[in-house]
Amino acid sequence: MTAITPRDLPAPIGLLAELTHRCPLGCPYCSNPIELDARAGELDTATWQRVFGEAAALGILHVHLSGGEPLTRRDLADLVAHCAHVGLYTNLITSGVGLTRPVMTRLAEAGLDHVQLSIQDSEATSADHIAGYQGAFARKREAAALVQEAGLPLTVNAVIHRANVARAGAMVALAITLGARRVEIAHTQYYGWGLRNRSALMPSRDEAKRAIAEIERLKVLHAGTIVIDHVAPDYHARYPKACMGGWARRSLNVTPSGRVLPCHAAETIPGLEFWSVATHALSTIWADSPAFQAYRGTDWMQEPCRSCARKEIDWGGCRCQALALAGDAAATDPVCMLSPNHAVVAAIAEAEGVQPVAEGPIDYVYRRMPARSGASSASD
Numbered sequence: 001m002t003a004i005t006p007r008d009l010p011a012p013i014g015l016l017a018e019l020t021h022r023c024p025l026g027c028p029y030c031s032n033p034i035e036l037d038a039r040a041g042e043l044d045t046a047t048w049q050r051v052f053g054e055a056a057a058l059g060i061l062h063v064h065l066s067g068g069e070p071l072t073r074r075d076l077a078d079l080v081a082h083c084a085h086v087g088l089y090t091n092l093i094t095s096g097v098g099l100t101r102p103v104m105t106r107l108a109e110a111g112l113d114h115v116q117l118s119i120q121d122s123e124a125t126s127a128d129h130i131a132g133y134q135g136a137f138a139r140k141r142e143a144a145a146l147v148q149e150a151g152l153p154l155t156v157n158a159v160i161h162r163a164n165v166a167r168a169g170a171m172v173a174l175a176i177t178l179g180a181r182r183v184e185i186a187h188t189q190y191y192g193w194g195l196r197n198r199s200a201l202m203p204s205r206d207e208a209k210r211a212i213a214e215i216e217r218l219k220v221l222h223a224g225t226i227v228i229d230h231v232a233p234d235y236h237a238r239y240p241k242a243c244m245g246g247w248a249r250r251s252l253n254v255t256p257s258g259r260v261l262p263c264h265a266a267e268t269i270p271g272l273e274f275w276s277v278a279t280h281a282l283s284t285i286w287a288d289s290p291a292f293q294a295y296r297g298t299d300w301m302q303e304p305c306r307s308c309a310r311k312e313i314d315w316g317g318c319r320c321q322a323l324a325l326a327g328d329a330a331a332t333d334p335v336c337m338l339s340p341n342h343a344v345v346a347a348i349a350e351a352e353g354v355q356p357v358a359e360g361p362i363d364y365v366y367r368r369m370p371a372r373s374g375a376s377s378a379s380d
C-alpha cells in the first residue's frame, strides 16, 4: 500500500487544544513556536465549544487541554464542562502554577477526567531555574496534593536534558511521591524553543545512556503498580520515532488562534497551508487540509524511506526534524542511521552533548511572550 487517504484511516483519537500560549513558566525546551500567539487572537469560549462538539462528532475520544498554561483561561471550567457534555475525555496538561483549591474544585465539578502535571527536576533550586520561575517547585507539590484531594488520576511528566539527566530516577521517585499513577519521562525534542536552546540542553551520550538504563530498570521494578512511559532521546537513536504516530494519522493540534496543525511544530515547515476552525469544520480540515495531506501516507517519501521495510512503522520519522537537520521536510529523518544526512546528527550530539556543568546554573533563552502580546500571570 502506498497512498493513504483519510477515508482509509480510523477516526483521529486525540485533539490537542492549545487554549493559550500565555504561561507563567519559561521552560527552555517548550514545544510552542518561537512566534507565540497573542492573547488578543485567542479563540473565544463559544468557538472552542463548537470545536469540541465537532471533535466528538468526528470520533475523537480524548481532548488534551494544553497551552501555554491552560489555567490562565478564565473559562477553563466552562470548556471542561462542554467537553464532558459532548462525551470527550479531558486531560488537563498543566504546570500546576495557578491551581488553587477553588479552581480544582470547579474543574472537578465540571467533569475533568485527568491531570498531567509537569515537573522540571527533583531538586527545588534546579527545578525553579529550569522553569524560570521562583517557587514553581513548591507550587507543583501543592497542585499534586490538590489533584489527589479531588480524587482525579494524575500523570507526572518530566523532560530530560543536561541539567537534570543525572536525576532521571529521582524524578520518577518524586512523581510516585506526588501520587502519580503514570509517569512520562521524555528526552528533549529539539523543535521550537528546544532547538533554540539545544546547545544548553543536549546531554552527553554517556549521561543519556545512564538515564535510559535507569528508567528501564525502574519500569521493571514498578511494573504492575505504576506505568512509566519513556520517550527515548532522538539524537542517540538508530531509528526515528513515528512522530505523532505518523503525519495526520491519529491526532490534530489546534493553536490558540484556531489554526489546525498535524503536529505542534508543523508551522516551521515553509509552504504548508493550514486551515483554521474559523473557516472550516474540523472534519473538513482532517480530510482535506493541504497541510494534513502533505505528508500523509507514504507517497511523498524519498529514498531510502520509499523502499524501506519500516516505512509504515515509523513513517519516515519526524518531518519537522528532517527540515531542521536536513533542510528538507520530505527527507528521511536524519536520526535514522539509513539517512544520507545521519552524520549531521552524530556530529551535533558529539559537539553539543557535553558533561553537566558543575560550577553553576546553565544559561537559557527562556520561552517568553513578547511584552506587547498580552502576557499575564496564572491568576489572570
Ligand code: SF4
Pocket (backbone or CB within 6 Å): 239, 240, 304, 305, 306, 308, 309, 310, 311, 312, 314, 315, 316, 317, 332, 333, 336, 337, 338, 339
Ligand atoms: Fe524509517 Fe525511513 Fe529510516 Fe526506513 S529509511 S527506518 S522508513 S526513517
Ligand code: FES
Pocket (backbone or CB within 6 Å): 191, 243, 244, 247, 263, 264, 265, 266, 317, 318, 319, 320, 321
Ligand atoms: Fe512535526 Fe514531528 S514534530 S512531524
